[in-house]
Amino acid sequence: MKRREFLAGAAGLLTAGTLAGCDDHGASRMPQAPAAAIGPDGRKRLPWQNWSGYRFGMPAERAAPVSEDELAELLKKTPAPIRPAGAGHSFTELVPTDGTLLSLRNFSGLIAHDASALTATLGAGTKLGQIGELLDPIGQALPNMPDIDQQTIAGATATGTHGTGQTLGALHAYATALRLVTPRGEIIDCSRTQHPEIFDAARVSLGSLGVITQFTLQNVPTHRLKRRVWLEPIDALVERFDERAAAHHSFEIYYIPFCSHGVAIAIDPTDEPLRPRGAEQDNNAVMEMKKLRDLVGWWPALRRRLLDLATQDFQPEEAVDLWYRIFPSSREVRFNEMEYHLPREALLPAFKQVRARVEAHHPEEFFPIELRVVRGDDAWLSPFHGHDRSGSIAVHRYYKEDPLPYFADIEPIYQAYEGRPHWGKMNTLDAKTFAQRYPKWREFLDVRAALDPDGRMLNPYLRRVFGLA
Template identity: 75%
Template sequence: MNRRDFLISSLAAAGGVGLAACDDHGASNMPKAPMPTTGPDGRRLLPWQNWSGYQHALPAERLAPQDEEELAALLQHSPAPIRPVGAGHSFAALVPTQGSLLSLRNFGGLKAHDAASLTATLGAGTRLGDVGPMLDGVGQALANMPDIDSQTIAGAIATATHGTGRALGALHSYVTGLRLVTPRGEVIDCSAERNPEVFAAARVSLGSLGVITEVTLRNVPTHKLKRSVWLEPLDQLLERFDELARQHHSFEIYYLPFCSSAVAIAIDPTDEPISPRGEEQDNDAVMQMKQARDWLSWWPGLRRRVLDLATQDFKPEEAVDLWYRIFPSSREVRFNEMEYHFDADALLPVFKEVRKRIEAQHHEEFFPIELRVVRGDDAWLSPFQGHEVSGSIAVHRYHAEDPLPYFADIEPIYQPYEGRPHWGKMHTLTPAQLAGRYPRWADFLAVRAALDPEGRMLNPYLRTLFGLA
């Protein structure tokens, strides 16, 4: 048993658990999943929920077309709203519908590749975890990846899912072409040269324009990466943040609430021999931080002392492997999330306000807070649109606990900085606020109306978001 395990276990033995047992941290306020029922025709309706369990739906139809011809027919005639679904890893209510839930599980795989241009065309239903071996087999690699690889390509680009790195864009920024089937049954091939306005809108579309069936990505040669993880005093790490972000191919930090240290992760190309990552430790560490919260939320000073002692034996970790085995991590502890993006110059000032608010008013919080940087791009609804470099802050809440009061207290901190939300994460911005932060907001809405004038792809959440409720 190491120091961390011993200290946490000692708290339980001392009886500290009894002091916090009366607080369920909002668990009783969480929404409940609908029970299976039957539709008007007597068929059983199967409930759907997202990965965290927060979003639920009881769709009238579940669709899984085999090809574009069948997809086009279903989009025209199935019960609306029609909502595409991938891994269900969005925390916002993008998917829930009482109409039709549409899966792209039959639209996967590597369709074509070009060694000279380093491009590859993939089915939009391909999971990111499956993309790695496919591309590596033809000598290519994604330039960047998010740290969760269960999403489909279509879902990832629709929500502007991203990794981290000053010179690395979000996944949609590497899209050079895509194929879109509209609710009217039209099939549109688009790129920067062909149907450019549809392309600018469709790269980040929230699944509101139709259904993307194929995506062409600009890639890089396959390569190895070295991942370095270390613990460092938070204040010292913040002073070095900009320097480290410029120095490393990929860099991020995780602030551990009520701990004096933070976790730093750097990823860089390497020619070193392969030395695979060991067993994932993050999930156990998060649950041990939860234990410390459960027993010591009433005494923040002691909690900090215990966490500081518990983290003293953290040994730096290094691993070398093929790119697709280095970027992603296992995320077995479920949560709900709110993430906002700013101009990179605002990242650290905003974070310092967030940290101050958490440590003053949110002793119930234990989930690490993630700080990243992302290269800007020009997709109309990209949160990084118009920025040379964006900074992002992601706050999380344990899946069994109500996230709304916590998120509602943190979100106002972002507004003076013109923060833009990650589309797959929870937020409360109004159409008027969004229109003020996205220069091409009205252009996007015009393209959406032209492609889906009847609003067949719009569930109640999207109607509200676009000001059409």
């Protein structure tokens, strides 16, 4: 019997009356999207919302320029705040605006490449899921990829989005050059040798300096990867985490709340014959875990027993394919997320505290908790700035349920370790705390003020982040 079949069967053995008595887990307190409205200018405004449906905006203008010259003129004249939307995959308030919502859909695709240097220049609006079919024919590959590939390059780099692997950097770490259009209409090419201070600020910028239209990325030769997924007692996974993170190209684990087992995923280069991944099971498995939570969340011991039985027959999965078909996974179950990055030595101690807090106080939680590792870099607002290696812990809450009480209870654990949140994921830190945790915070603010002295790229959220509210 497969784990999904067992979970469904276990749920069926329990009475419907149990389900009827379940708490709504904060669903009624979730924000609701506004309806279309007529703005002060008499024009109809349509709401924008992010992927999870938690963040909303009512922009006065929506723009999708087709050239850098058009973009430069637009940035000087269009109603502010001007916010690039990317793919809407940030859980913070980076995008909502009552000014101009900007799409980079016309800045996508492969612009140029250098076969000898293994570099490629891509439009900033290119989605990560499109990059593989652009790079593979020219013999190139990204060194690493995030586990979700729906973001645009611009959105992913702006927020420090990353995959996992202790010798592998986040996406922005492989940028060798970029082109920035400022709110004053300047078009600036940046690299380590050309406007290096802007380059250091712009690689992770929260979209606050202007609009990046293209990136040049340092790549590697195209290759195959082998992906292994297996279950193991969570205590053993934690005990051997450092060993396996060092042994594998990419490695991560998922802790399943109120289960004795966790999931491990290891990815390594290979020359083995192709064995493509089968149908995605994660989405169904998550929803079955939700069903079990709804039915027996009030009885943790029974829940653990059922989850342990459901996972004990799991057979390891293996797949071999081209790199861009191995790294990402389909994430069809929507959620809100909080992810913190910690010095590598703090990762496991912090996780043990998170696990204890969840099991003691949060029987409503069912989403797996993710542990990853990332190489440090020198981008000024990179969460990995100045670290040799970083670790990250990501917690999730189902999109129909209020994430704030859960996240508020977990977040203080990270503060003792001076954790830095993922810029696209929910957190409550303020400008004073960011200034203490980012050595180049003041330098970034100076570059930002020089490029956008009137704050045309700043919505209320960014003004709070930068201490300007």
